[in-house]
Amino acid sequence: MGPLSLAQDIGSRWVYWPWVTDHLDDIWMRLSQHVTLTFLAVAYGLVIAFPLALLAVRWRRLYPPIIGFTGVLYTIPSLALFVILIPWTGLSRTTALVPLVAYTLLILIRNIVAGLRAVPPEVQEAAQGMGYRPLRQLFVVDLPLALPAIVAGIRIATVTTIGLITITALIGQGGLGQFMIDGFQRDFRTPLTIGVVLSVALAVAADLLLVGTQRLLSPWARVKTR
């Protein structure tokens, strides 16, 4: 077997283990880039979505324009939104992060609003009757009750973001998408497989972690689901 056909053989295998063991450092680096960017996007998304959702619950009329605007943002294809800031912020993390945050807003706001609106009025009245001030009522009564809906939103936002970050490799932001690009360009399937498997695994793991956290934080909801 000549060296060329040997290379082709290795390239066409879905997993060539020696490559994997040689590149554990790279794999770890890409994975942590992916996790960091996901975390930042969802965290910033929550910081922006939360006050907007509160405004929309307090003043119902604000809800349609907020959802309309974030809906239009969500409609813009990821490839377009990821490159639109390049002229101003270059191939930087900011260029990737702004669209990622923008995409989380619609999902997060919708679920936070739905969760808060579903808090039973009797419960709110009871809290008021007990002398709770608005802010305390929000944090001690309303938000805990809305938690399952809010976490459902965070789950969708997180899983969607993990998928989107595979594309940010196209604007030089690394992450697991970089393995997909490497594998595609060099006709070498191993990095491609690693990139795909790890990004799916990451999405599933993040989802399970969020469900678990929510179950710990709102034990009463578990009884209801029966």
Next chain:
Amino acid sequence: MSFLGEVIDWFRDGSHWSGNDGVIHRLAEHVQISLVSILIAAAIALPIGIVLGHVRRGGLVAINVSNVGRALPTFALLILLVQILGIGDPPGLLAFTGSLPALIALVALAVPPMLTNAYIGMTQVDPDVRESAQGMGMSGGQQLTRVELPIALPLVMAGVRTAAVAVVATAALAAYIGYGGLGRFIIDGLSTQDNVQVFAGALLVALLSIAVEFALAGVQRALVSPGLRVGRERIARDIEQAPVQAVATAPAPIGQIPSK
């Protein structure tokens, strides 16, 4: 010259509009593959979703099919399909769409939201309404076409809209695996570091998606019976008051959230 001035000049340059790599041709490619894959996906997904919803069976499958799609990124799907199928034209009548892996990826992407929404739309038809249709002596088929489908139409259309927007977006990404379409301007501009072309391409892709979304919203308004629309709004407001569990247990929100 300011950057936006350069972008305006890019659009005013006639050579960017004509020829095989001009805006007109790329737009035609983009619309063509999107339209074909939406039609194929609709032909697969809508009958299955509507029939399953009509007989009220297989709900678990119908709903979970859209959760599976969310975890596998579309970018990964495109590249995987190129590895499996190679870059080539689809066979036979579909050859004109230009890329087999792109076509399959787009169809695979469009099926879940249509199937799930069609199913949910059908199951949400009030059982009383179905019973009265039966009481009036309608056959199963008549019930389906004259009563259930018109009532389910808003959700069915929401699924089609979601799918269409996702398909147009992913067709742009297909430029990376060598397909034409408007994404070409972005991908080629990135590799030659031509920010003006990248930005112009991004504008075109964004405008096309928004146009598709609004056009389909218009189609939906025209198709849905006006009497139903008023009722829908009332129902929608009631749903907002529904218990949290309804939102929490449906991690795939119906309608407007496509897997990106």
